[in-house]
Every structure is written in C-alpha cells, then in structure tokens.
Amino acid sequence: MRANSETIDISIVIPAFNEEKRIINTLNLISGFFDNKKLNYEIIVVDDGSRDNTVGVVKESGIKRLKLIQNAENNGKGYCVRACVLSASGCYILFTDADNSTPISEFDKIYPYFGRFKVIIGSRYIKKSDIRIKQPLYRRFVSRLGNILIRNILNCNLYDTQCGFKAFEKSAAKEIFKRVTVKRFGFDMEALAISRMLGYEVKEVGVSWINDPKSKVHIVKDSIRTFIDLLQVKLNIWLGRYK
Secondary structure, X not given: OOOOOOOOOEEEEEEXXXXXXXXXXXXXXXXXXXHOOXXXXXXXXEEEOOOOOHHHHHHOXXXXXXXXXXXXXXXXXXXXXXXXXXXXXXXXXXXXXOOOOOOHHHHHHHHHHEOOEOEEEEEOOOOOOEEEEOOOHHHHHHHHHHHHHHHHHOOOOOOOOOOOOEEEEHHHHHHHHOOOOOOOOOHHHHHHXXXXXXXXXXXXXXXXXXXXXXXXXXXXXXXXXXXXXXXXXXXXXXXXXXX
C-alpha cells in the first residue's frame, strides 16, 4: 500500500483503562514507528472509563493523527475494540495493547501478509515467536490450558487466540466485529470463530512478546469470565447467531 492524501492505510486501535503511566510511551513508539513508513495512519485510543488521568495524558500528548474515544463507564476490552473497529477508516485495522507488550516493530512481521490474508494474528506459541520476559509459571499454565480448551471447544487450529496483536482488512473487520457480542477478554476467540464462519482464512504469525508484571488481567476472575464467554460463543455457533 502506498500512502496518499486521501487513503488511510492503517488504523491502530488501542483500548485503555487506567493507563496514565504507560500510554504515552506506547503512543510515542507507535507514532514514531509509522512516521518512518510510507503509510498513512491513524491512532485511535478508546478510554474505557478510566479513573486516573489517562484521558488527560492522551489529550496532552501532542501526537498528530490521534483520535480519542471516551466511554463514560468501564465496558470491557471487547466492547472498546468493537467500537473502534467499526469507526476506523484504515484499509487494515490493527489492534494492540496499551502496554506495548507486543512491540509495534513486530508490525514488520505481519505486514507482508497484507493483501494476501484478511485476518492476520500475532502468536506467542508458534515457530519464530519470542517471549522475551515470561509470565509466572501459574499464568503460563492457565494460558496454555485456556488455549487447549478454546482449540477443542471451538474446533480451532490456532495456537494463540488471545495475543493482543491482530490485524483485519477493513471490509472483513466490519463484517466480523458487527457480529461480536463478548465485551471483555473473550472477544478475541469470538472474533476468530466468526472469521472462520464467514470464510476468512486466518494467518498466524510468530511475534515477540514481553510480559508486563503490572498486567491488569486477574488470573482467576478473568479466566472464569473467559471460560463462560467460550461456552457462550459455542452456543451462539450452534444456534446460528453469527450468520
């Protein structure tokens, strides 16, 4: 894709909740990275009812090509990503995490597949992936167990549905995310299940990933929620609700 004055090549979507200490570094890294590319881009931050100064930090960042969406209350990561995707203008839409756990430079690994695949996802668990700072053993165990359950219950051949680094071609993204119903962390697996049902081939690409010890994911509460979401997605598939 070549940049021109009319087309936005890539929209970068960042959901944020109480990220005043991390968001500015991530925004600077992303804007600096894409300023050096021959791509027109936009960055969309959706603040999910933060109780800290996330909104103020984003507004004062001085970063061009930045849009801010504010939720009055906390709705969940899935809700935020869905809202951003449906409002994004880029030919491809990439969502990534506010902590930059998958460095934005990993975009260079998925970009060669633009135009060839409509859905490209980063993966921590396949060849050429690189986990630079690992999670504690108990978190790794829960993560791997979750992936096994997802693969078997959804009959899915992807090794990592939950890595927060995914790109969707615009038209496919709109079709997929208008059907997404899960508001919290289980939205990834729902989006990928819908992708499969709509006939989109998913390309899984190994990426680097750095565990942040300050992760806001609650290992017990959020794992239970995600398992319930998994069962709901399976039920939705059986009932034909994604058609």
